[in-house]
Amino acid sequence: MSKVLMKGNEAIGAAAIAAGCKYFFGYPITPQSELPEYMSARLPKIGGVYLQAESEVAAINMVYGAAGTGKRVMTSSSSPGIALKQEGISYIAGAELPCVIVNMVRGGPGLGSIQPAQSDYNQATRGGGDGDYKLLVYAPGNIQEMVDLVQLAFDKADYYRNPVMILGDGMMGQMMEPVEFKEMPKMDLPAKDWATTGTQEKRKPNVINSLYLAAEELEQHNIHLQTKYQEMIDKEIMFEEYNMEGAELVIVAYGTTARISKAAVDLLQAQGIHVGLIRPITVWPFPYQAIKDLPESAKNILCVEMSMGQMIDDVRIGNEGQRPIHFVGRSGGMIPTPQLVIDKVKEILNGGK
Numbered sequence: 276m277s278k279v280l281m282k283g284n285e286a287i288g289a290a291a292i293a294a295g296c297k298y299f300f301g302y303p304i305t306p307q308s309e310l311p312e313y314m315s316a317r318l319p320k321i322g323g324v325y326l327q328a329e330s331e332v333a334a335i336n337m338v339y340g341a342a343g344t345g346k347r348v349m350t351s352s353s354s355p356g357i358a359l360k361q362e363g364i365s366y367i368a369g370a371e372l373p374c375v376i377v378n379m380v381r382g383g384p385g386l387g388s389i390q391p392a393q394s395d396y397n398q399a400t401r402g403g404g405d406g407d408y409k410l411l412v413y414a415p416g417n418i419q420e421m422v423d424l425v426q427l428a429f430d431k432a433d434y435y436r437n438p439v440m441i442l443g444d445g446m447m448g449q450m451m452e453p454v455e456f457k458e459m460p461k462m463d464l465p466a467k468d469w470a471t472t473g474t475q476e477k478r479k480p481n482v483i484n485s486l487y488l489a490a491e492e493l494e495q496h497n498i499h500l501q502t503k504y505q506e507m508i509d510k511e512i513m514f515e516e517y518n519m520e521g522a523e524l525v526i527v528a529y530g531t532t533a534r535i536s537k538a539a540v541d542l543l544q545a546q547g548i549h550v551g552l553i554r555p556i557t558v559w560p561f562p563y564q565a566i567k568d569l570p571e572s573a574k575n576i577l578c579v580e581m582s583m584g585q586m587i588d589d590v591r592i593g594n595e596g597q598r599p600i601h602f603v604g605r606s607g608g609m610i611p612t613p614q615l616v617i618d619k620v621k622e623i624l625n626g627g628k
């Protein structure tokens with residue numbers, strides 16, 4: 276299949292439709308507005324539904340309702356919009372409903388800016404709503420991977436009956452790259468016999484709910500959910516290793532900053548400085564074992580982020596105190612450059628902090 280040049284936000288929409296998504300509920304916010312605009316133009320042509328809600332809160336509750344029918348449904352927003360959706364996301368996770376949620380992160384806190392950032396990492400991986408719930412969270416590194424992961428996300432959402440998040444950023448949503456829409460491997464997915472599709476007087480009504488008034492019953496529900504999350508930890512961790520053999524320092528970065536860091540790694544290699552890169556593709560579950568199993572040659576770890584350093588906690592967990600962990604990043608919508616990363620690597624290797 277030939278490749279087509281697409282903007283990131285529009286490529287997400289095309290990938291979602293290719294995956295069988297026919298329902299989208301959202302609200303415009305920069306820098307992801309091209310995605311709902313794309314869906315508004317395409318979905319009615321294939322018998323789907325696009326609806327611009329009156330607010331982000333309304334949009335996520337519409338997702339809840341549509342997901343309850345067993346249909347493939349998606350919403351998207353950017354940082355403060357995703358913050359508003361947190362209650363609904365918790366409800367959807369508690370009710371065990373599949374859906375895909377896209378966050379094209381912008382600078383914060385608050386309304387912040389419309390520039391790209393990675394400052395929603397804690398919100399995505401720790402859960403911004405109430406209760407002991409988790410999302411499967413993909414952090415694509417380029418638009419082709421974003422297309423592939425969006426299609427995978429719908430299958431994984433159906434398999435686990437759980438929301439799946441695509442964690443991008445404003446730069447990834449706005450840039451253009453050639454992409455190919457591949458035929459994805461078929462997953463063996465469970466029947467949606469839980470869906471509220473009408474009984475046709477052939478079965479008892481299905482009830483979808485996240486309210487358990489009896490403490491014992493809610494505890495058992497939480498234990499069931501944790502079993503599902505453990506299966507995600509066992510089966511769904513994805514990461515990339517680059518230039519790791521013999522590396523004297525390892526950079527950990529995801530998404531856009533991983534692309535920047537990879538350029539820095541190549542430039543350092545040309546100068547005779549051997550640096551490796553670990554790129555988490557799932558930021559939840561996080562590839563802790565990859566951090567733990569760094570080569571003995573690696574004496575330092577450097578986290579590179581477009582934030583004030585939110586992923587560092589996960590790197591610390593994986594590192595288990597074995598090596599010093601350093602940080603370099605920009606925030607508020609500022610983007611680190613390869614030279615910034617190079618300078619920090621050289622500072623660390625020369626004995627600095």
